[in-house]
Structure formats: structure tokens, C-alpha cells
Amino acid sequence: MSSRRRFLAGSAALGVTGAVAGCSAGATAGPKGSTGADAAGKTPASPAAGPSASLVPAARPDTQPLNFVVILADDLGYGELGAYGQQLIRTPRIDRLAAEGLRFTDAYAAAPVCAPSRCSLLTGLHSGHAAVRENPSGPRGQGSLTDRDLTFAEVLRARGYRTGLIGKWGFGPEEPDQPSHPNSRGFETFYGYLTHRHAHDYYPVHLWENGTRQEIPENRGGARKTYGPDLIEQRALAFVDAHRDEPFLLYLTPTVPHAPSRTPDPGAYADEAWSEADKAHAAQVSSFDTLVGGIVDRLTALKLAERTLVLVTSDNGPHEEGGTDPDLFDANGPFRGYKRNLYEGGLRVPLIAWSPERVSAGTTDRPTPLTDLLPTLADLAGAPAPSDVDGLSVAALLRTGAGTGTGSGTGSDSGTGHAPRHDHLYFYRNHSGVTRRADAVDEGRARKLAEAVRRGDWKAVRFAPGQDRRVPDEEWQVELYDLGRDPGEQDDLAAARPAQADALVRLMRDSWAETYERKPFGVTLEAARERDGFLVTATLANGSSRPWTGARIALEAPAGWRVRSLDPVTADRVPAGGSLAARWRVTPATGAAEGRLTCRGTATHAGEPVTYEARVSVQ
Ligand SMILES: [Ca+2]
Numbered sequence: 001m002s003s004r005r006r007f008l009a010g011s012a013a014l015g016v017t018g019a020v021a022g023c024s025a026g027a028t029a030g031p032k033g034s035t036g037a038d039a040a041g042k043t044p045a046s047p048a049a050g051p052s053a054s055l056v057p058a059a060r061p062d063t064q065p066l067n068f069v070v071i072l073a074d075d076l077g078y079g080e081l082g083a084y085g086q087q088l089i090r091t092p093r094i095d096r097l098a099a100e101g102l103r104f105t106d107a108y109a110a111a112p113v114c115a116p117s118r119c120s121l122l123t124g125l126h127s128g129h130a131a132v133r134e135n136p137s138g139p140r141g142q143g144s145l146t147d148r149d150l151t152f153a154e155v156l157r158a159r160g161y162r163t164g165l166i167g168k169w170g171f172g173p174e175e176p177d178q179p180s181h182p183n184s185r186g187f188e189t190f191y192g193y194l195t196h197r198h199a200h201d202y203y204p205v206h207l208w209e210n211g212t213r214q215e216i217p218e219n220r221g222g223a224r225k226t227y228g229p230d231l232i233e234q235r236a237l238a239f240v241d242a243h244r245d246e247p248f249l250l251y252l253t254p255t256v257p258h259a260p261s262r263t264p265d266p267g268a269y270a271d272e273a274w275s276e277a278d279k280a281h282a283a284q285v286s287s288f289d290t291l292v293g294g295i296v297d298r299l300t301a302l303k304l305a306e307r308t309l310v311l312v313t314s315d316n317g318p319h320e321e322g323g324t325d326p327d328l329f330d331a332n333g334p335f336r337g338y339k340r341n342l343y344e345g346g347l348r349v350p351l352i353a354w355s356p357e358r359v360s361a362g363t364t365d366r367p368t369p370l371t372d373l374l375p376t377l378a379d380l381a382g383a384p385a386p387s388d389v390d391g392l393s394v395a396a397l398l399r400t401g402a403g404t405g406t407g408s409g410t411g412s413d414s415g416t417g418h419a420p421r422h423d424h425l426y427f428y429r430n431h432s433g434v435t436r437r438a439d440a441v442d443e444g445r446a447r448k449l450a451e452a453v454r455r456g457d458w459k460a461v462r463f464a465p466g467q468d469r470r471v472p473d474e475e476w477q478v479e480l481y482d483l484g485r486d487p488g489e490q491d492d493l494a495a496a497r498p499a500q501a502d503a504l505v506r507l508m509r510d511s512w513a514e515t516y517e518r519k520p521f522g523v524t525l526e527a528a529r530e531r532d533g534f535l536v537t538a539t540l541a542n543g544s545s546r547p548w549t550g551a552r553i554a555l556e557a558p559a560g561w562r563v564r565s566l567d568p569v570t571a572d573r574v575p576a577g578g579s580l581a582a583r584w585r586v587t588p589a590t591g592a593a594e595g596r597l598t599c600r601g602t603a604t605h606a607g608e609p610v611t612y613e614a615r616v617s618v619q
């Protein structure tokens with residue numbers, strides 16, 4: 001029987017101290033754990049009386065939970081914002097955030113194309129470990145997340161955050177109620193495009209609202225009546241309004257400035273002597289800026305700005321599709337390459353962190369892959385993060401007084417807080433789609449499998465002879481660059497510094513796992529059919545790096561069902577990497593053919609309550 005890990009709905013401003021009360025098993029607590037007695041008939045009469053109403057940390061006046069708004073552009077290049085040197089396209093709202101907040105000069109998308117970049121961003125795993133490592137193409141089909149893929153939304157749900165994804169999800173299949181749907185991966189609210197390909201349609205004839213396909217009939221037959229990004233903006237503002245009084249995560253992923261460059265209005269660029277595609281592209285970038293500004297204005301109007309962290313970034317380097325000319329805009333800034341390349345232009349992205357009164361104005365040159373997002377949000381929310389992710393928390397940088405350094409590029413932390421630094425960053429690319437400039441930059445190797453590593457200022461890129469990663473090292477072409485001296489990756493030092501190149505190739509080999517086994521995290525629930533009912537097994541796994549205390553698991557069954565606990569359901573302490581497991585015998589009510597079982601696991605992590613939930617339908 002399938003088990004789906006879910007994270008609880010909760011409402012803010014309700015203190016949690018007693019964790020689970022009134023549940024159908026584990027009614028007593030003891031210092032060494034207790035075995036709940038036969039608890040038939042003790043099922044809570046209504047969910048409101050049970051634990052689901054008591055999830056969110058008490059909002060102490062001095063420590064209001066921080067809201068998170070993560071805004072991810074699609075194919076916005078490093079050089080396309082004024083704050084990063086853009087001369088032709090106007091982005092005044094984001095530029096102001098960059099001036100007031102922390103600007104990362106060395107932020108990296110986790111991959112040079114959408115799907116793997118977004119999978120890594122959501123899960124904190126780099127592209128040698130993540131579930132989705134390639135864009136959908138040909139027979140390989142659409143990448144999917146699984147029940148084993150823990151997203152930052154799921155991590156925050158455990159602390160009672162209200163979570164929404166508005167925009168492009170980017171994974172298939174195009175179906176509701178499956179493990180790769182945002183609602184199954186921690187997002188309570190989803191509105192927008194499910195699959196990668198559908199997100200290319202700016203005038204869609206349908207979008208998804210959670211599990212429901214919503215028709216947009218006015219766009220049928222190629223009509224361009226309702227612009228998808230406008231709907232996304234409306235829903236994003238509505239999400240902020242709806243959750244103004246509770247801690248929330250908004251993951252806002254508009255489909256701009258991706259190809260095809262379509263916009264209802266070229267606006268300020270109408271009279272430029274540019275192609276229509278370039279005018280529309282510039283208008284898309286400016287519309288992204290307007291969207292960001294609109295969200296900030298709404299946060300300010302609702303008096304939420306002081307307790308909200310806004311992060312603005314992009315999923316990969318600039319595209320050249322649909323006739324857009326990235327060189328007109330110098331969209332890759334000082335770097336070599338575009339979307340699809342593992343040179344810096346394909347990977348390096350803007351990243352701005354803004355939170356008045358929390359984040360000081362400044363810049364940091366810490367090499368910061370977007371895999372750092374999950375542990376950072378977890379850190380700031382006081383939520384456990386899985387210890388087996390590749391990302392590291394940069395919470396220490398996002399503090400008043402931390403972001404004042406300009407950075408020297410030498411790997412020093414001076415002036416940029418004390419966020420841990422990565423030993424190295426790893427990137428993988430295997431993509432059969434190719435564009436002219438990207439292929440020229442790759443010297444005709446854009447269809448070849450490639451890898452890159454940055455360690456300190458050293459950067460190595462290597463190309464396989466084809467799309468098979470298992471070929472011997474000597475068949476790869478390796479290049480080596482010194483980014484400190486040569487950020488544009490023009491001077492290949494591989495022949496001059498073979499030992500350095502070999503060292504980075506070893507890191508590439510070590511970074512890759514054909515299948516990356518995850519450590520258990522949160523609640524899993526399984527039910528096996530027995531003669532008169534079910535044997536139910538639940539596990540609360542502490543996959544974080546800190547011990548949990550006061551752990552408890554409880555099983556909830558439909559009214560009238562008989563639930564008999566077979567094992568202790570509490571533990572004073574669950575060490576990092578440990579777990580609490582228990583079994584129950586469940587007998588359906590007479591005549592009941594099917595029902596849903598819910599298991600909640602609760603514990604205290606670093607002084608704060610966390611709750612995980614899993615459900616299974618039995619029949
Ligand atoms: Ca993209």
C-alpha cells in the first residue's frame with residue numbers, strides 16, 4: 001500500500017507545547033516510552049480537536065517567524081539586471097532591493113537548464129545527486145520528483161509554515177494526485193504550469209489550481225487574450241493577502257524571460273531599433289522587475305516587509321531562443337557562455353537577499369549555489385534540514401551587520417559573516433537541445449555530456465566524447481581556468497597545470513552517484529493487510545544533524561475503527577540519524593470497506609516543535 005509523506009496544514013499563532021493530544025494511540029507518556037493501550041473509540045471526533053490545529057510555533061513578540069518569498073526568474077542572465085551592470089533594460093525595483101540588501105556576486109544556478117536547476121534548488125542536492133539531472137528531451141521524457149525528494153516547502157511545513165507555489169513547477173506528469181505534484185511535495189497551494197513544456201505557453205488554454213485543471217477558453221485557437229504571467233502575478237498577491245497573519249513561504253516562479261519572447265506590450269522598448277523578439281525580451285525582464293516590485297509593495301502595505309525575507313534569483317543563464325540576441329544586452333555580463341553551457345555564463349546568476357532591518361546592505365563573493373536555499377530557509381525558520389543535502393546554510397550572511405564586505409575573491413569570510421563555505425561546487429550537463437551561440441561557445445560540444453567543478457578560484461570543465469558518463473577519464477577533454485585572474489574563462493591552463501586539473505577531475509568523479517541513497521526523514525507509514533484488518537507500521541526518522549527530544553507518533557483512524565498499539569509510541573530522545581518506529585493492529589468498523597489512516601510524528605528540535613504527517617488509504 002502506498003505511503004505518502006505529507007506535512008501538516010497548520011495555522012499560525014497557536015502555541016505548541018503538548019504536541020499530540022487525544023490521539024487514538026499512545027495516550028500516555030513515560031520517560032522510557034509507553035505502550036498505548038487498546039484505544040478503540042478514542043479517535044478524535046473532529047480534526048479541529050486533534051493535533052492539526054496546533055502546529056505553528058508560538059509567535060513570541062520578539063521572535064516573529066520570518067516569512068519567505070523566493071522569486072525565481074526563468075533564464076534571466078547574470079548581466080540582465082541594472083544591479084549587475086545592465087545598460088539597456090530597466091529594472092529599477094530589483095536594483096533598489098540590491099542596493100538595500102545583500103547582493104551575491106558569485107551565486108550559481110545548480111544546472112544550466114531549467115529542470116535539473118529547479119530540482120536541485122527545491123531539494124538541496126547538486127546535479128550529481130538530485131533526482132532530476134536533465135531537461136526532458138526525446139525518449140527520456142519529463143523528469144519527476146518522488147516521495148523521497150524532500151523539498152524546502154516540506155521542511156518548512158514541519159514548522160507550520162503556509163506554503164505556496166505560484167508559477168512554473170516544471171516536472172511531470174501533467175496529472176493531479178501523484179508524488180511529483182507540488183501538493184505532494186510540500187506546497188499546500190499551487191497555481192500555474194505543472195510541466196516544463198507547458199510553461200513555454202504564454203497564452204495557455206489551461207492552468208492548474210492544485211489538482212484541478214482550470215480552462216482558459218478565451219485563449220483557444222491561438223487567441224492571445226489572457227497572458228499567463230498576469231494570472232501568476234494576481235495569484236501571488238492573493239497568496240500574500242491570504243496568509244498575512246501566519247508565517248508563509250511563497251515560491252514565485254514566473255515564466256519570464258524565457259522564450260518565446262512574448263509580451264502583450266513592449267512598453268518602453270517599443271521604439272528601440274531592435275528586433276521584435278529583443279523588444280519583447282526586454283519587456284519581459286522589466287515585467288519581472290515590476291512583479292518583484294509589486295510583491296514588495298504588497299508586503300510593505302501589509303506591514304510584513306520587516307519580517308519577510310525576499311530572495312530574487314534565476315534558474316540558469318540567458319537564452320538565445322526565438323530570435324532573442326543575448327549579446328545585444330550583454331546578458332551574460334563578463335562571463336563566457338549562455339544557457340546550456342557549463343562556463344560561468346550558463347551557471348552564474350543574480351541573487352539578491354532583501355529584508356529591511358534583518359539583512360544589511362552589501363555584497364558577498366561567497367560562491368553560493370542555489371542548493372544552499374533549503375538549508376538556509378530551514379536554519380532561519382528553526383526547522384530541521386536533512387543532513388544529507390549538498391547545500392549549506394548562508395543564514396549567517398543574512399543578518400544585520402553581516403553583509404558589509406565587498407569580498408576579495410580569495411575565499412576569505414571577512415566582512416561576509418561566517419557562513420560555511422563549500423569545499424567545491426559540482427555541475428552536470430547532459431542535454432540534447434542545442435542553440436547556435438551555446439554550441440559555438442562549447443566549440444561544437446553542446447550535445448556532449450559535460451561536468452564542471454569550482455574550487456576556490458579554480459574551475460575545471462570537461463566534455464565526454466558523447467553522452468555516456470562512464471567512459472575512462474582519458475577520453476574526456478578537460479579545461480582549467482583561474483576565475484580570479486580570468487573570469488571570462490579564456491585562458492585554458494589544463495596543459496600548464498595538469499596536477500590542478502587532475503585534482504578537480506577527481507572531485508567530479510567523487511561528486512557523482514548514479515543513485516543517491518537518501519537518509520530517512522520525517523514520517524513514513526505502511527499498512528499490510530491481515531485477516532481482520534491491517535498491521536500498520538510508522539516511523540518517525542530524524543534525518544537532521546541534531547537530536548530530537550520528546551518524540552511521539554500517533555495513529556489516527558476513522559471513527560469506530562479499532563486501533564491497538566503494539567509498541568512504545570514515545571521516545572525521550574531520537575538522536576541524529578535515529579528513528580522511532582511503532583506498529584498498530586487496526587480493525588475497520590463493521591461494514592467499512594475502506595478508510596484513511598493518518599500518522600503524525602512530533603518532536604522538539606532545537607527547542608522548537610516540529611510535526612510530520614503521513615497518510616495512507618487502506619481497503
Ligand atoms: Ca530556465
Ligand SMILES: [Ca+2]
Pocket residue numbers: 330331332333334335
Ligand atoms: Ca558578456
